[in-house]
Amino acid sequence: xxxxxxxxxxxxxxxxxxxxxxxxxxxxxxxxxxxxxxxxxxxxxxxxxxxxxxxxxxxxxxxxxxxxxxxxxxxxxxxxxxxxxxxxxxxxxxxxxxxxxxxxxxxxxxxxxxxxxxxxxxxxxxxxxxxxxxxxxxxxxxxxxxxxxxxxxxxxxxxxxxxxxxxxxxxxxxxxxxxxxxxxxxxxxxxxxxxxxxxxxxxxxxxxxxxxxxxxxxxxxxxxxxxxxxxxxxxxxxxxxxxxxxxxxxxxxxxxxxxxxxxxxxxxxxxxxxxxxxxxxxxxxxxxxxxxxxxxxxxxxxxxxxxxxxxxxxxxxxxxxxxxxxxxxxxxxxxxxxxxxxxxxxxxxxxxxxxxxxxxxxxxxxxxxxxxxxxxxxxxxxxxxxxxxxxxxxxxxxxxxxxxxxxxxxxxxxxxxxxxxxxxxxxxxxxxxxxxxxxxxxxxxxxxxxxxxxxxxxxxxxxxxxxxxxxxxxxxxxxxxxxxxxxxxxxxxxxxxxxxxxxxx
Amino acid sequence: xxxxxxxxxxxxxxxxxxxxxxxxxxxxxxxxxxxxxxxxxxxxxxxxxxxxxxxxxxxxxxxxxxxxxxxxxxxxxxxxxxxxxxxxxxxxxxxxxxxxxxxxxxxxxxxxxxxxxxxxxxxxxxxxxxxxxxxxxxxxxxxxxxxxxxxxxxxxxxxxxxxxxxxxxxxxxxxxxxxxxxxxxxxxxxxxxxxxxxxxxxxxxxxxxxxxxxxxxxxxxxxxxxxxxxxxxxxxxxxxxxxxxxxxxxxxxxxxxxxxxxxxxxxxxxxxxxxxxxxxxxxxxxxxxxxxxxxxxxxxxxxxxxxxxxxxxxxxxxxxxxxxxxxxxxxxxxxxxxxxxxxxxxxxxxxxxxxxxxxx
Numbered sequence: 045x046x047x048x049x050x051x052x053x054x055x056x057x058x059x060x061x062x063x064x065x066x067x068x069x070x071x072x073x074x075x076x077x078x079x080x081x082x083x084x085x086x087x088x089x090x091x092x093x094x095x096x097x098x099x100x101x102x103x104x105x106x107x108x109x110x111x112x113x114x115x116x117x118x119x120x121x122x123x124x125x126x127x128x129x130x131x132x133x134x135x136x137x138x139x140x141x142x143x144x145x146x147x148x149x150x151x152x153x154x155x156x157x158x159x160x161x162x163x164x165x166x167x168x169x170x171x172x173x174x175x176x177x178x179x180x181x182x183x184x185x186x187x188x189x190x191x192x193x194x195x196x197x198x199x200x201x202x203x204x205x206x207x208x209x210x211x212x213x214x215x216x217x218x219x220x221x222x223x224x225x226x227x228x229x230x231x232x233x234x235x236x237x238x239x240x241x242x243x244x245x246x247x248x249x250x251x252x253x254x255x256x257x258x259x260x261x262x263x264x265x266x267x268x269x270x271x272x273x274x275x276x277x278x279x280x281x282x283x284x285x286x287x288x289x290x291x292x293x294x295x296x297x298x299x300x301x302x303x304x305x306x307x308x309x310x311x312x313x314x315x316x317x318x319x320x321x322x323x324x325x326x327x328x329x330x331x332x333x334x335x336x337x338x339x340x341x342x343x344x345x346x347x348x349x350x351x352x353x354x355x356x357x358x359x360x361x362x363x364x365x366x367x368x369x370x371x372x373x374x375x376x377x378x379x380x381x382x383x384x385x386x387x388x389x390x391x392x393x394x395x396x397x398x399x400x401x402x403x404x405x406x407x408x409x410x411x412x413x414x415x416x417x418x419x420x421x422x423x424x425x426x427x428x429x430x431x432x433x434x435x436x437x438x439x440x441x442x443x444x445x446x447x448x449x450x451x452x453x454x455x456x457x458x459x460x461x462x463x464x465x466x467x468x469x470x471x472x473x474x475x476x477x478x479x480x481x482x483x484x485x486x487x488x489x490x491x492x493x494x495x496x497x498x499x500x501x502x503x504x505x506x507x508x509x510x511x512x513x514x515x516x517x518x519x520x521x522x523x524x525x526x527x528x529x530x531x532x533x534x535x536x537x538x539x540x541x542x543x544x545x546x547x548x549x
Numbered sequence: 550x551x552x553x554x555x556x557x558x559x560x561x562x563x564x565x566x567x568x569x570x571x572x573x574x575x576x577x578x579x580x581x582x583x584x585x586x587x588x589x590x591x592x593x594x595x596x597x598x599x600x601x602x603x604x605x606x607x608x609x610x611x612x613x614x615x616x617x618x619x620x621x622x623x624x625x626x627x628x629x630x631x632x633x634x635x636x637x638x639x640x641x642x643x644x645x646x647x648x649x650x651x652x653x654x655x656x657x658x659x660x661x662x663x664x665x666x667x668x669x670x671x672x673x674x675x676x677x678x679x680x681x682x683x684x685x686x687x688x689x690x691x692x693x694x695x696x697x698x699x700x701x702x703x704x705x706x707x708x709x710x711x712x713x714x715x716x717x718x719x720x721x722x723x724x725x726x727x728x729x730x731x732x733x734x735x736x737x738x739x740x741x742x743x744x745x746x747x748x749x750x751x752x753x754x755x756x757x758x759x760x761x762x763x764x765x766x767x768x769x770x771x772x773x774x775x776x777x778x779x780x781x782x783x784x785x786x787x788x789x790x791x792x793x794x795x796x797x798x799x800x801x802x803x804x805x806x807x808x809x810x811x812x813x814x815x816x817x818x819x820x821x822x823x824x825x826x827x828x829x830x831x832x833x834x835x836x837x838x839x840x841x842x843x844x845x846x847x848x849x850x851x852x853x854x855x856x857x858x859x860x861x862x863x864x865x866x867x868x869x870x871x872x873x874x875x876x877x878x879x880x881x882x883x884x885x886x887x888x889x890x891x892x893x894x895x896x897x898x899x900x901x902x903x904x905x906x907x908x909x
Contacts, residue, residue, distance in 0.1 A: 347789050368792030379790060388784035399780070399791045402773065411773045 047110055049074045049233045050095070050202055055104035057090050064090035066257040067104070072202065077224065077234045079244045079265060082254035083277050083446075083474030088237050091254070092204050095235070096128045097121035119150075125201035129191045129208060137180035137310055144179055145194045165196050169223045180310040184211035184333045192223070203227065204235045209243055210471075210500060211333050214535035221247055239475075240503070241270035255279050274475050292510070293323030296494035297344075297375070297463045298356040302363075304343045312336040312518045314343060319513065319523055321463065321494040326485065328509025328526060329498045330538055336518040337498050338380065341467045344496070345377035346370045357463060372403050374462030378452050380471065380498075382445065386452040389441035393433065396440050397422035397455060404459045421458075429454035429480065446473040450481065457484045464488055467498040482508050502534055514538040553899040563897045568843060568850070571890035572857070578889075579882045588872055596872060597864030597882070610867070612750030614859050616821050619755035620645070620813035622855035624837035626761040627809030629846040631802035633769070634781040638803055640686065640701030641810040642834025643708035644679040648811025649818035650715055651678025653731055653825045656740035657720055660732060667739040671815060672753075679811015680804050682708065687803035691796040697803065705834070713827050720825050730826035734819045742820035754816025758855070761809060766848040778802065810834060836862075839887045858883070 048071035057065045065087045072078045082088050093099040095106065097115030106113045108124055115121035118128075135144050142159045146152035153161075159175035166173040171189045179187060188208060195203055205224075209217045224234055224247065236248055244251060245265045253261045253276045261276045302317040314336050321327045331337055342348040344355065346367035355363040357375050365373075379385045387396045398418040402408045407417045422436040429450040433443055440448055453469055469485065470478035485508055489495045498515075499505050505512060509526040514537040521537040576598075580590030601610040624641045631638050638644075652675035659667050686700035720731040734740045745751050769775035781788040781798055789795065813833065822829055840858050844850030865879035 345790060346792070366792055366794065367790060371792070377790075381786070384784045385786045385790055388780055388787045390783050391780070395776070398776065399787060402791075408773050412771050413773055413776060 046073065048072060049076075049109060050113070051107040051110075052095075053105050053107070055091070055094060055101050055106065057087075057094060057099060057101050063257045065094070065101070065254075068252075068254065068257075068259045069104075070252045070259065070262065072233050072235060073250075074201075074233055075228050075231045076250060077228055077236055077248045079248035079251035080235060080237045080254065081241075081244065081251055081273060081277055083476070086254040086277070086474075087257040088254060089206070090257075092128065092206065092235065092237065095121070095202075096126060096204060122198055122200075125199070126204065127195035127198050127200035127202070128204040129188070129195055129206065131206040131208075131210070133187050133191055135179045135187055135190060138178065140176050140178055141173060141182075141190050142175040144190060145175075145197065148194055149197075161197060162193055165193050169193075169196060169226055170219065171223055185213070185216040188212070188220075192220075196227075200232060202233045202235060204237075206237045207239065208236075209238065209240060213332050213538045214502070214531050216332075217243070240501075241265075241273050242503075244273070245270060253277055278474070278476050292325040293492065295320045296323050296358055297321045297496070300354055300356065302340075302343060302350055302354040304339060304348050304350050306336075306339050306518075307342075307348065312339060314339050315518045317518075317520045319520065321496055323492045323494055324489055325510050326489050326495045326497060326508050327523070328505035328512045329496065329515055329520075330502060330505055330512065330534060331498070331500065331515035332538060333500060335515045337467055337515060339518070340515065341377055341379050341465060341498065344370075344375065344465045345379070368403065371400060371459075375465070376400065376456040376459055376461035376463070377465040378456045378467065378469065380467040382448045382452055383441065387440040387448060390439050392437045392439060393422045393426070393431075393443075393451065394419045394436045396451070397425060397436075400455060401459055421455075425451055425454040425458055428458060429484075430477070446477050449473050450477055453481050453484065457488055461488070461493055463494045463496070465496040465498070468500065469497060470499075470501065470504060478504070502531065512537075552902045553895065554902050556898055556900055560897055560900075564845065567893045567897060568845065568854070568890060570893045571843070571886060574889040574893070575882065575885045579885055582878065582881060583874065586874065586878060588874060593868055593872060593874065596868045597861055599864075600867055601860055601863040604867075610863050612744075612748060613863050614856060615750035615755045616752070617862050618855045618859035619750075619752070619758045620817055620833045621837050621840050621858055622758040622852055623754065623761055623813040623816075624806075624810045624834055625840040625844065625851045625855060626758070626765045626848060627806030628837055629841040629844070629848070629851055630765065630768070630775075630778055631806050632782075632841055633846050634778040634798055634802050635785065636799055636802045637698045638683060638686070638701050638806045639698050639838065640683070640703075640705045640708075640834070641806065641837055642830060642832065643701070643705035644682045644807040644810035645814035645817075645834045646705075646708040646712050646830050647682040648675040648679035648814030649822075649825060649829060650712065650720075650814075651675045651811060652815030653720060653734065653818045654678075656734055656737060656819065657731060659739070660737060663739045665739070668742070668819075671740060671819060672812065675811045675815025676808040677811070679814065680808040682811070683803045683807020684800070687800045690803075691799055697799070701803075709830070712825070712829060716826050716829070722824075731824045733823045735823040740819055742816050752816060752820045754813060754820060757812055757816065759852075762848045762852050769848065774801070810837075836883070839883065842887060843890055858886075861886070 050072040053069050055065055055068045068091065080088050080091065090099060094101050097118045097120050113124060115124065142155050142162060145162060146155060146158055152158060162173065162175040171193060173186065173189050173193060179190065188211065208220060212220060228234060238244055248265045251263050251265045252259060255277060298320045299317050302314055304314045306313045312335055319327065339348065343350055346365060350363040352361040352363040357373055362370055362373065383389045394415060398407050398413060401421055405417065405421050407414055419436050425431060426433060431451045432447050449472065453466065456464060469481050473481065482504065485495055485497065497505065497508055506526060511523050512526040512529060513523040514521040516538060576594050580594055583593040584590040601607065601614065624645065628638055628641055652671040655671045655674035656667060682704060685704060686697040689695040689700055690697045716729045716731060722730060722732045742752050742754065769779065777788060777793045777798060780791060781793055818825055818829065836858060840851060840854045844854035861883055868874045869876055869879065
């Protein structure tokens with residue numbers, strides 16, 4: 045066996061009240077694609093932060109090609125050949141690709157030379173990218189390419205990728221995988237973090253599975269089923285959401301040529317969106333981030349107003365009505381961004397429970413708030429959706445992303461909506477909690493509500509939807525029955541790979 | 550090395566402790582400043598904080614505490630509602646002037662008629678005038694997206710010109726031998742905002758300030774509107790999602806802060822000041838901004854902060870006359886208070902860590 049590129053031995057990191065990593069050891073071989081798997085809070089992020097020099101381990105050691113490796117800061121990690129593509133991009137919308145990349149460099153060369161280098165690397169790895177384009181105009185997939193190329197310019201020996209495919213169409217994922225395989229063939233190792241088990245099976249050579257900060261298993265993804273891996277992550281048998289099929293009832297929500305201008309400079313305006321959702325039905329809307337999902341949710345929640353007849357709820361035209369009135373009429377929504385949009389970060393869970401439930405849960409009488417009722421409602425959400433928190437008076441910010449997501453979805457579901465619209469309902473939520481949320485959505489539909497699920501997770505959409513459509517640049521594709529759709533067809537509905545199919549041609 | 554680390558939850562303990570820490574830091578650094586000016590720092594601090602309350606002439610200064618504190622609290626309560634929602638009315642001084650002009654205008658219009666209804670009408674006139682003045686930045690912001698900080702601030706200077714024009718022209722006392730300034734409302738019984746209990750300083754304006762404190766407390770903790778104000782300040786997008794209309798909230802917050810500042814001006818002109826004159830305004834509208842923040846934008850905090858600020862005003866005046874401290878030094882001293890408050894305020898949401906550590 046060759047000497048491992050990076051050897052991790054007994055790495056431990058504790059935060060007040062929680063051990064993020066407990067005596068974790070594994071090796072990454074040169075030219076290996078190594079998956080790091082685990083639920084939310086299993087300690088994956090802390091682990092890669094330690095490797096990238098963002099967090100210092102309490103104990104344990106790392107060795108890079110046999111030599112001691114203890115980066116004090118990301119600068120040192122990069123100098124040792126470790127690069128990282130973060131889940132959230134740190135790019136400036138108003139600058140060009142080349143300017144953005146230059147900003148991240150210690151001694152950037154002249155922009156003209158840098159642009160030539162960017163072009164060279166992008167062609168070499170099949171990641172087409174124009175260095176002079178303004179980042180604000182790029183799709184999420186293209187932005188990710190900027191981040192990847194920023195890393196590749198450093199000739200890394202180890203590339204860390206945190207949930208890289210969550211923003212990509214299936215075709216774009218293929219392009220990314222081609223690139224990663226090419227890197228691997230050149231001897232670059234990749235540490236790959238993802239929730240998407242099928243992807244890991246397609247790409248990775250080795251997988252290390254973490255649960256509650258401890259390493260619980262290693263496996264070879266190719267020889268393991270996705271279900272087995274999921275169960276290793278959860279440590280229990282996985283519950284698959286089930287549903288009773290009913291005949292769809294009357295039309296509950298109808299959009300008639302909904303067109304709304306985006307309020308943001310780099311947003312996507314909605315262009316003539318038309319669909320109907322019937323009682324008992326789940327409509328799944330796919331699409332890569334930034335194709336109008338936020339705007340569609342806003343137009344349905346009432347944050348964005350349209351002409352009255354463009355949005356029709358149970359026969360009533362509500363396009364000009366505000367969020368409060370729509371909620372009273374039974375149209376509830378849950379936006380994607382949990383902190384700051386669906387919930388106020390520094391307010392308690394009790395206060396956040398009142399955010400949307402004031403009317404439907406009779407929390408206010410004559411404008412005066414009954415905090416006791418709000419607290420009871422918060423308790424109910426916490427109990428029914430297994431939200432892990434010490435209590436209702438904790439700030440929303442103190443909850444982990446997945447737990448806050450459960451709270452936000454639970455808040456809407458428990459208000460007994462006529463129509464529920466959710467955007468990315470299980471984003472960043474672990475497998476068990478995601479199953480709970482999907483089950484709640486299906487139960488709601490079975491009870492006669494109409495549900496619209498906007499998501500980038502195709503597996504999720506296939507699991508819950510009756511009918512399926514995709515958003516692409518603010519337009520809606522044809523709506524088709526979800527049963528029998530292939531991934532390729534879905535990808536094309538989503539707008540393909542944004543004209544980048546030639547990349548590996 | 551010193552580092553700041555974000556707390557998972559804002560610290561309750563520090564939320565209460567920081568104003569006290571700021572006062573102590575102000576005493577220390579203010580003392581150093583007084584020492585640098587060649588004065589005895591301990592004596593100066595004692596003159597400012599102790600003498601007005603318990604000194605030899607305290608019987609004279611204690612009522613002054615209410616007279617000065619009342620308008621500060623009244624204005625600061627109004628401002629704090631807007632500040633909570635991220636709506637920055639910096640022009641309370643102008644609204645205060647307009648309130649005085651409105652109130653005095655009503656009174657002078659009825660002069661020399663006597664009647665119980667005149668004083669309530671003056672209250673209404675003051676509130677409406679202040680509110681209307683604040684509506685200018687409000688409507689401009691809602692309609693054209695202008696910055697309310699700039700507009701409200703600039704309107705202060707317009708209001709000052711208006712005040713000068715009124716005291717030299719329209720409202721000038723016809724029997725005033727040509728001196729600038731209106732008739733003295735203290736000598737017009739129906740319009741006089743006299744002490745409710747003689748020689749306590751407790752006039753209607755102080756009562757209004759206490760009522761405003763209670764009103765604001767209930768609004769913020771119990772009422773949906775107060776919840777929406779807090780929500781807008783904490784997370785504007787979440788507020789919109791909850792159904793708050795930003796335009797309506799802007800108008801409400803500016804309107805109420807303008808009305809309260811106008812009330813303060815009206816109570817002042819009909820009481821302690823007595824007349825509309827060129828130098829009627831003394832900066833209450835600006836000091837109230839400090840009071841609002843010193844009180845952590847909390848009604849009860851503002852009540853305490855207003856009294857503390859009044860104390861430094863009165864103590865500062867004593868120090869000026871008895872110790873010969875320059876007026877600028879006293880203003881520096883008050884400025885330090887806000888400066889230190891904002892500085893130590895960081896500790897509520899962040900924790901200080903010593904030594905080199907990781908970025909989490």
